[in-house]
Structures are given as structure tokens and as C-alpha cells.
Amino acid sequence: MGLGGLGAGAALASFGRAAQALGVGQPAPELSAEGPQGPLRLAQFRGQFVYLDFWASWCGPCRQSFPWLNVMHERYAAQNLRILAINVDQRREDAQRFLARHPANFLVAYDNEGQTPRAYAVKTMPSSVLIDGQGRVLMRHQGFREEEAPALEAELRRALGLGRS
Numbered sequence: 001m002g003l004g005g006l007g008a009g010a011a012l013a014s015f016g017r018a019a020q021a022l023g024v025g026q027p028a029p030e031l032s033a034e035g036p037q038g039p040l041r042l043a044q045f046r047g048q049f050v051y052l053d054f055w056a057s058w059c060g061p062c063r064q065s066f067p068w069l070n071v072m073h074e075r076y077a078a079q080n081l082r083i084l085a086i087n088v089d090q091r092r093e094d095a096q097r098f099l100a101r102h103p104a105n106f107l108v109a110y111d112n113e114g115q116t117p118r119a120y121a122v123k124t125m126p127s128s129v130l131i132d133g134q135g136r137v138l139m140r141h142q143g144f145r146e147e148e149a150p151a152l153e154a155e156l157r158r159a160l161g162l163g164r165s
Contacts, residue, residue: 029119033109057098059125065144
């Protein structure tokens with residue numbers, strides 16, 4: 001079942017029940033998301049850091065996170081960081097309306113069946129996972145608050161081997 005028949009809370013609860021907590025150092029699960037040119041696979045990003053961001057059109061903190069994600073994309077693309085935002089809305093039109101108001105300069109993919117968030121044990125929106133070039137989980141983060149953005153960027157820089165900001 002897609003997310004459309006479920007309320008936001010029920011949808012997130014079903015994500016959390018479907019997978020065990022995914023820990024730092026573990027292999028990242030495969031993606032089940034559709035990108036602009038078709039299905040996306042982690043192997044496409046081998047050798048690069050991938051910051052997976054799970055979001056939905058109804059998520060208030062997601063609206064706040066997109067400008068920050070745009071800055072992170074611009075700032076760290078040269079350090080081999082790829083930002084991949086996976087939308088979980090059942091209707092792609094909802095995501096497209098969101099993107100018209102909150103543009104993304106990074107890769108956006110769609111998983112209206114919720115398979116990828118289940119595999120990553122997503123419990124809240126937005127949630128993010130940083131994956132290294134060998135496909136291992138380096139970092140997990142739940143939620144987004146603008147006042148926490150500098151600390152999150154510092155954690156991201158450390159994971160990328162860039163030290164302090």
C-alpha cells in the first residue's frame with residue numbers, strides 16, 4: 001500500500017515497524033526510488049558520499065531544510081558529496097507543487113510505495129542518512145531545525161574528512 005491511504009503518523013509508524021534500526025557502520029540498504037532518468041541504485045554513487053534526505057510535501061521542517069540542502073549541495077559537491085532527496089508522497093503532483101515553491105538544486109527521487117524509507121527505518125520527516133563511497137552508513141539524523149543547521153553541517157564536514165567548519 002502506498003502512503004495516500006494513510007495519515008502522516010500512520011505512514012511513519014509503518015516505516016518504523018518494517019525495519020530494524022540501521023546503525024552507523026552498517027551497509028546501506030538498496031534504494032527503491034525513481035529518479036529523473038529512471039530507477040536509482042546505490043551502485044550509481046559508488047565512490048561518492050550520498051546524503052539521503054527523506055521528505056514529504058506535508059512536512060513543515062522539510063520546507064525549512066531545502067534551502068540548507070541547496071547550500072550543502074553547492075558547498076560540498078566538489079568534495080564528492082551528492083544530495084539525494086527521496087520524496088514519499090503517494091501522488092507525485094504533491095511533491096511537484098512543493099518543489100515549485102521550494103526548488104531543489106540537488107537530485108530528487110520518488111518512492112511512493114515507501115520501500116526505501118522502510119529499509120532505512122525512517123521514523124520522522126525529514127530524516128537523513130549519510131552513506132560513504134563504499135556504501136556504509138556514516139551518520140543518521142532526524143528532523144530539521146534551522147538553529148541546529150550549523151551543528152549538522154559540522155557533523156557532515158567531519159564525516160567527509162574536512163574537519164571543522
